[in-house]
Amino acid sequence: QVTLRESGPALVKPTQTLTLTCTFSGLSLSARGVRASWIRQPPGKALEWLARIDWDDAKIYKTSLKTRLRISKDSSRHQVVLTMTNMSPADTGTYYCARINENDAFDLWGQGAMVTVSS
């Protein structure tokens, strides 16, 4: 059974850098075809895709946030890490990691990590 779990700070200050970790169980991040993404959701609002990393370390980012995002993985630790710089209150929300299937749909999700940006 594959599971994902997000972890990271619940509160960050404006201008700080956010670092979130997604730990996979039951899945090798270096196995061919494995892809993972980060998606966020402001309170009461829609889902917003942020970044994707593939088994071969290829990466893509949401264009409008590209300069602030970095996604990486540590296959030996079964972790995918997202960093987002220069956080502002508009970045407040729940951050999810998800696995991507062969149809580029997010077929498995973590429980989410709520992040509040406030001084």
Place this chain on the structure above:
Amino acid sequence: EIVLTQSPGTLSLSPGERATLSCRASQRLSSAYVAWYQQKPGQSPRLLISGASTRATGIPDRFSGGGSRTHFTLTISGLEPEDSAIYYCQQFGSTLSYTFGQGTKLEIK
């Protein structure tokens, strides 16, 4: 960036009825990369449909997806109270970007 517009914003129906949710794209989509999700309050989204019409594992056949080009639909037949949720469509396109619609809230009264 491709924009997905979902309608209606809110849908109120009775148990046993059929719901049809619409997702319109600002550009032509590949059906292979259109998906639908269900999200209940306080929960993570759950994949219902991928490839426009293929149900995910464990999804009952009351849920069906269809459409092509710029218009896709999610149909839920025989509505049950547990179907109350927000439903999102999603696409992945040639611009190497994923986008979601703004969601349709389904209420079962």
